[in-house]
Amino acid sequence: MRADRLLSLVLLLQTRGKMTALALAEELGVSRRTILRDIDALSFAGVPLYADGGHGGGIALDEKYRLSLTGLKESEAHTLFIGSNHKLLEDIGLGDAAESTLLKLLAALPALHQPSVNDMRQRILIDPLSWWHDSQPLPFWDQLQQAVYEDRCIQMRYESYSGESDERLLEPYSLVAKASLWYLIARRDGELRTYRVSRVINIELLDTHFRRAQDFDLSAYWHEHTQKFLEFISNYEFILRIDSHRVNPARWQSPGRAELIEPADKDGWLVVRCWGEALEEARSFTLSFGGAAQVVEPLELREAVLAAAREMLENPVSTLNFL
Secondary structure, three states, X not given: OHHHHHHXXXXXXXHHOOEOHHHHHXXXXXXXXXXXXXHHHHHHOOOOEEEEOOOOOEEXXXXXXXXXXXXXXXHHHHHHHHEOOHHHHHHOOOHHHHHHHHHHHHHHOOOOOHHHHHHXXXXXXXXXXXXXXXXXXXXXXXXXXXXXXXXXXXXXXEEOOOOOEEXXXXXXXXXXXXXXXXXEEEEEOOEEEEEEHHHEXXXXXXXXXXXXXXXXXXXXXXXXXXXXXXXXXXXXXXXXXXXXXXXXXHHHOOOOOEXXXXXXXXXXXXXXXXXXXXXXXXHHHHHOOHHHEEEEEOHHHHHHHHXXXXXXXXXXXXXXXXX
16 A cells, blocks of 8 residues: 555655665665655655755655654554564663563554554564573673674684684674574675684684675675575485374474475375485484384485494494484
């Protein structure tokens, strides 16, 4: 609806500042001509907009003008209160501010929406944390946040996946929480890289500042990084037959990493294609089913599972090395 688009246009200018008509059109999924008509309509309605031409120009909203929350739909108000990122916000020192913000938002909502928002908060909760979230802050966490906020270079000792560690000179750009794990995005030798914060051994905050790349977009970078990561960890393909009588099908299902090839036959055996990071991961996954899974292919996985099973029979203590 046009009213929704006009509201979204004003909110974009209020939150992002000056934007070109083309940028607004791309953001709202309409033509540049439509945006110009919308600007005329808003100006006619008394919304204080102004436009600058030439290089660096664009459309802007008067800094003193602010849109209140009374324009929120009921469903939009619900989205503000369903999510629960309190623990992650505590990690970066914003836990108390988050609680205070929610109280102020609730108080600012139209009275019509407040009962439904309270009802929704008692019916839906989104918990982004993993079961084993570490509640103890890392000793260098404050320095790391300071470096990110102030664009300060750091000297960091980091432990790789193999267990080896070394010193790295980094330009820390951003911190990202993924399923309660924190990651640092930093530039090293001119290239952006991602580091798991839990593997950081030590950080030295340097006096040197760096200049951020103007075209860096955190959301776009993280999306591209996660796609590449998923492709990397899912490059080993294998096929299993699974006894659905002995194993709940939900046990082997992993979104994006397994798919059903053949439904259960008369004996209850179904066939699935799976993806993993390497042969070792596929072997451990197959062994976790005991006798309720059979390797169809590849042959090297079948041989690896047989070898592991023989070793476990001959030396039970070695079982932990495979599972």
